[in-house]
Amino acid sequence: MTFDYSGQVVLVTGGAQGIGHAIGRFFAGAGARVHLLDSDGDGVAAAAAGIGAGWSRCDVSDTASVDAAVSAVVERHGRVDVLVNNAGILRDTVLWKLTDDDWERVMAVHAGGTFRMTRAVVPHLRARGYGRIVNVTSYSGLRGNVGQANYSTAKAGIVGFTKTAAKELARFGITVNAVSPNAETRMIASIPPPKREEMTAAIPMGRFADPTEMCAAVGFLASREAGYITGAVLPVDGGMSM
Numbered sequence: 001m002t003f004d005y006s007g008q009v010v011l012v013t014g015g016a017q018g019i020g021h022a023i024g025r026f027f028a029g030a031g032a033r034v035h036l037l038d039s040d041g042d043g044v045a046a047a048a049a050g051i052g053a054g055w056s057r058c059d060v061s062d063t064a065s066v067d068a069a070v071s072a073v074v075e076r077h078g079r080v081d082v083l084v085n086n087a088g089i090l091r092d093t094v095l096w097k098l099t100d101d102d103w104e105r106v107m108a109v110h111a112g113g114t115f116r117m118t119r120a121v122v123p124h125l126r127a128r129g130y131g132r133i134v135n136v137t138s139y140s141g142l143r144g145n146v147g148q149a150n151y152s153t154a155k156a157g158i159v160g161f162t163k164t165a166a167k168e169l170a171r172f173g174i175t176v177n178a179v180s181p182n183a184e185t186r187m188i189a190s191i192p193p194p195k196r197e198e199m200t201a202a203i204p205m206g207r208f209a210d211p212t213e214m215c216a217a218v219g220f221l222a223s224r225e226a227g228y229i230t231g232a233v234l235p236v237d238g239g240m241s242m
Contacts (some may be wrong), residue, residue, distance in 0.1 A: 006031035014087035016043035018185035026215035060113030070120040085114040095149040110154035131174035132222040166231035175230040182237035184208040204239030
């Protein structure tokens with residue numbers, strides 16, 4: 001595969017850092033016109049400048065913010081080809097200590113953001129009869145994890161959303177898939193050392209991935225060549241989910 005995205009327009013949420021920034025850099029290097037979205041305006045502006053991408057401050061938990069960001073990209077470029085739903089936050093604690101806000105905010109960003117962004121781009125993808133959507137889920141969404149009832153529920157919801165959207169959109173030439181990564185990010189760094197060591201020990205490859213190691217999987221699922229793959233959840237986790 002050549003990973004040639006020349007002329008394609010790629011949107012990446014959570015693009016200010018970590019996996020989102022790495023994915024944006026990957027697509028920019030493959031010739032795409034990349035647009036990074038993030039709630040951290042200063043961070044996403046700096047990240048975009050570093051890879052020659054466009055950017056917007058966007059809160060994916062807010063419909064008006066999402067719609068405005070997608071409309072601005074379509075107005076500028078005339079199209080959208082690929083959407084990568086990567087934005088996420090953590091508010092970890094055991095479930096009996098979770099507040100309503102801890103629950104609602106994580107759900108709104110992860111599951112809600114994936115829904116809002118997808119809904120906003122679908123009319124543009126349908127109009128062209130082509131599109132690729134790649135959602136980011138998690139091992140926690142597949143297996144659960146102590147202290148992450150909110151996060152695990154949201155990420156499990158993304159799996160269900162991915163499969164439903166894939167069934168609804170296939171007839172329009174749009175594929176919807178997900179990756180389940182396990183990379184070294186600021187979210188991972190925020191985990192207390194004892195829990196982090198426990199998680200590392202559970203990874204057959206014995207380490208967390210560099211965020212750049214997620215890019216080939218996303219690039220493949222977003223490619224024209226992968227046009228007969230939809231509704232799949234691809235683990236990119238060093239064997240952790242086996």
